[in-house]
Amino acid sequence: MKAILAKIFHPVERLFDGMRRKKRPDSVVIDPYLGFATPEHIVLRGRVLKKLKRTNPVLDASWITNLRQMVSLFLTDEVAGVTITAGEVTGITDEEGYFTLHLPRDPAWEGWQTVHVSAENGDDTDLAVFLPPKDAPYAVVSDIDDTVMETGAYSIFRNLWTSLTGSALSRHIYPDAVELMQRFADEKAPIYFVSSSPWNLHHFLQRIFTRAGLPRAPMFLRDLGLSDKQFISGTHGNHKGSAIDTLIAAHPELEFVLIGDTGQHDPRVYLDAAKRHPGRIRQVIFREPGKGADKRDLADIEAIKSLGIPVAHGPDFRPVLDAD
Template identity: 60%
Template structure:
C-alpha cells in the first residue's frame, strides 16, 4: 500500500485517538532542545514543544527489561501543535508534531557555539544552541551514527531493534576508532554534523552517549516518525539522509565535505547520489564495512565515486584513516 494512502488512513485515526485520550489542553509546555546550525545569513534554532520531557535514568547494571521499558517510554510524548515560540523578536509556530525552527539573523555571529534564550507561549523557555562554522575551516564532515560511531547492528533489523531497545546510555558501545577520527577532524578545524535515521525522540539519549565518550559536540539531524496528512512515518533512510546532506551543503557553500558512514545501511548509494547532485562538493567518503562487509553493489558505487575524483577509504574500521582531504 503506498505511503501516501497509508497517511490518509492513519492520520485521522491518530487525531481521533488524541482527541479521546489527550483532550485536555496542557496547563504548561516545555521545549525539547535540539542543536542547530547556521547558514551564511541565518542561525537556525531547532526544537520541539511537548507537555513534558521524557528522559531515561541509565545504570550500568540495569536489566534489559528495565532498559526496554525506559526506551519505549521515550516515545510516549505528547506534542503541542500551533504553539508560538520566540527568540530575539522572531516568531515561529510549532507544526502538528510539535517541531519548530527559528531562523534568526546571523548578524556577524562569531564562529563557535551560539546560545540563544527561546520563549514558548504558555510554558517554560529554554536556551537553544547552534553551531556557527568558521569560514576558514578546511572542510566539514557529515557523519552517520549507526554502525559508524555507535554499534547498533543496523544491517540486521532484529539485531538493530534488540541493541537499540535493550541497552542504555551507560552500556551502548561506541567504536573507539570513530571517536579518534572525530577528534582528529575537530583538531584539524573541521566541524562535524551527525545524520541518523533514528527518531527525534532519541536526540537527548544519543547526545548523552556521545558526550559520555567525549565525541566532539555536533548538531544531529534525526528523523520524524510522526504521521501527517500526506506522509506515513517519513521518507526512506536515503531520502532523509540525502535531504540532510543537501541542507548542510547549502548552508556551507564554500566548504568541501567529507562523508563518513558504513556499508550496512546503503550509505554508498546515498553518498554517490549526493556526489552526483553536488558536483565537486564531496571531497572524500569514508566507509566502515560492518557484518559481512561491502557487497558487489557497494563496491560498484565506490568505484563510481572514485571515477568522479572522490577519495574513498573503506574497510572493517577507521584505524588507518587520517583527518585530511
C-alpha cells in the first residue's frame, strides 16, 4: 500500500515543489545535524532551507500556542541542488534539501570536533561531528520515544497530542534514562539516538536533551518526505534497523548495547539486528511503557536471550542501574 501511495503522491509533490522552487532563493541557510565517524571518514549531515524554523517555548503556554509552534517546524522550504563544500569535499543537496559529506578522518581526532562548511551563494557554519574515543569499551544505540522521553508512542492519539501540544520546556525525560546514559558516557561508550521522529525535530530534541542533562550524541532521525518508492520513508522498524546496521559497520571493533521499549515492538527490531550481526550485541535493555510487554514482545525477548544475549526489561531502568 505504501509503495502504491508513493507512486501516486510523489509526482504530485514534485510538481508542487517544482512550482515553489522555480526561482532559486537569494540566500539559503544550513540546518546543522550532529555527525558521526567511520574508521575511514567523518560523516557530516545537514539540510539546506530558505530559513530556519525554531520554536520559542514559554512556560505555561497554551496548547494552541505550542501546537502552532510545533506545526511551524514542519512547514520547511527546503532547497534542492545546492552545492555544499567542506575543504576539498563537495556534495549536492537532494530533492528534500538534505546533504551528507564524507571527509577523510584525521587519525588524531576523537571526541567532538567541528568542520566548517559552506553553501553555494548562501550560509556557512560549523558542523559538529563525534568521533568515539580510542579506548571506547562498547557503543550504545538508544531509541527515544518512550525509552528516553515520554511520548505515548504506543497510542497514536496520545503520541500525537503529546508531540504536537508540548514544548521543549514541557516534554518529560525519564530521570532513570538520564542516569543510565550518563553512566555509559562516564565509561567512554559512544552513544547514538535513533528515532522515527522527522529531521525537522533535530534542534528541538537537542534542546530538550540538553535541558534534561542527557549526554550530547548524534541522532538518526527520519525523512518524512516522499520518494518514488517510499511513502513516508519506510517503516519504524526498517528505519531503526538500518541505523543500527550503519552504526555497527561504523564501529567494527565494538560490541553494542541496544536500548528500546516495548511500545513500538523494539524487541523484534533488536532480535533481527542480533541475527544479522552475530556476536556484536553485548546487551539489550527495554522499558515497558503503558500496559507493558505483550505476548509478541515477550516471545521476541526470549528469542534474544536464546542467542546468548543478556536482556533486562521492566517498567523502568532501575534493575540495570542497581545491578552495577
